[in-house]
Structures are given as C-alpha cells and as structure tokens.
Amino acid sequence: MDIDIERVLISETHIQARVAELGARISHDYAGVDNLLLVGVLKGCMMFIVDLARSIHLPLAVDFIAISSYGQSTESSGVVRLLKDLDTDITGWHVLIVEDIIDSGLTLDYLCSQLERRNPASLRVCALLNKPERRIANIMVDYLGFDIPNEFVVGYGLDFGERYRNLAYIGILKPEVYTHTL
Numbered sequence: 001m002d003i004d005i006e007r008v009l010i011s012e013t014h015i016q017a018r019v020a021e022l023g024a025r026i027s028h029d030y031a032g033v034d035n036l037l038l039v040g041v042l043k044g045c046m047m048f049i050v051d052l053a054r055s056i057h058l059p060l061a062v063d064f065i066a067i068s069s070y071g072q073s074t075e076s077s078g079v080v081r082l083l084k085d086l087d088t089d090i091t092g093w094h095v096l097i098v099e100d101i102i103d104s105g106l107t108l109d110y111l112c113s114q115l116e117r118r119n120p121a122s123l124r125v126c127a128l129l130n131k132p133e134r135r136i137a138n139i140m141v142d143y144l145g146f147d148i149p150n151e152f153v154v155g156y157g158l159d160f161g162e163r164y165r166n167l168a169y170i171g172i173l174k175p176e177v178y179t180h181t182l
Helices: 012-029 046-055 106-116 175-181
Strands: 005-010 036-042 060-068 081-084 094-102 122-130 143-147 170-173
Touching (some): 012 046, 012 122, 036 106, 046 060, 046 094, 060 106, 094 106, 170 175
Parallel strands (some): 036 094, 094 122, 122 143
Antiparallel strands (some): 060 081
C-alpha cells in the first residue's frame, strides 16, 4: 500500500499528539456535562473517533450515522444520502459530530441541519481534517485537527475504494492510482 502514497502529509506521531490535544480541550469545554454524545460519521471517522473518545476524560456515549455524497468518486456529488441513521434519540444530549474530513462542507451542512431538528442540548463539530479552499457551505468547526491542502488523502480511516483506511498516517495518494481506477 505504501507504494501508492506520494508522500506522508501527517505522521502517526503528529496525529496522536493532536488528537490528545483535542480530547483535552473537549474534556475542558464539556466539564460537568454527563450527557455527551459523540456522533461518528461513518466510515472515515472510525480511527479518529476511537482515539478521540479515549482521550476525552468524561462520561460519554457514542453513536454512528452513515451518509454519502461521494459514492465511488473522488469528488462530492452534492447529493447527500442517509445510509444509516442514529440509534439514539438525541433530544437533550450534548452532541459532538466527529468527522474525518471537511471538503465542500455540503454533507456536514446537511447533517447539522438534520440533527438540529432533533432538539439536542447543543450541537458542535469536531473534524480531523479541513480543506478550506474547497469550502462551499459555511460550516462552523468547533474542534479542528489540521487544515490541509487540496490533495487526495488517505489513511487513518480515510479511503479510496475502501482501501488505505488502515494506514496509521495520512498520506497523499498518487494521482495515477485514482485516475486509473475511475
């Protein structure tokens, strides 16, 4: 798999250090709250949400939602589909959406508007990665890991064609890998 990576963008060490910082900040901001719910956006968040939850030193619950706007493409279609809804009634919960990457922001904008209608006590966003130059929707990110350039990245939960999620780092995928596959 490593031969498909052009270069490492964020090392495992840097990821783990930043996740620990985010966990400490979230622990501070939610101190005294006993109904914190992390809502992971599948599938890309899986590595991040596990490490983040372990670094938050508060009682919390975890649930997952699956939405898609990419399909098998490298770019968002702009059409959001709900693939799996939450199992938890979030009324009165302090909800923290945990997202792997924010690109155009359209998917996250849709998700926030849908969850806000369910009357949470609060709704915030934690994203590992952000591509500010790709933003279309105006999204407020409360907790951010890293701003990254407009490159196709994989690893630490992010995939291309369901591959590369298990890389411990975030790398830039060689263009010939995804241009030959499409």
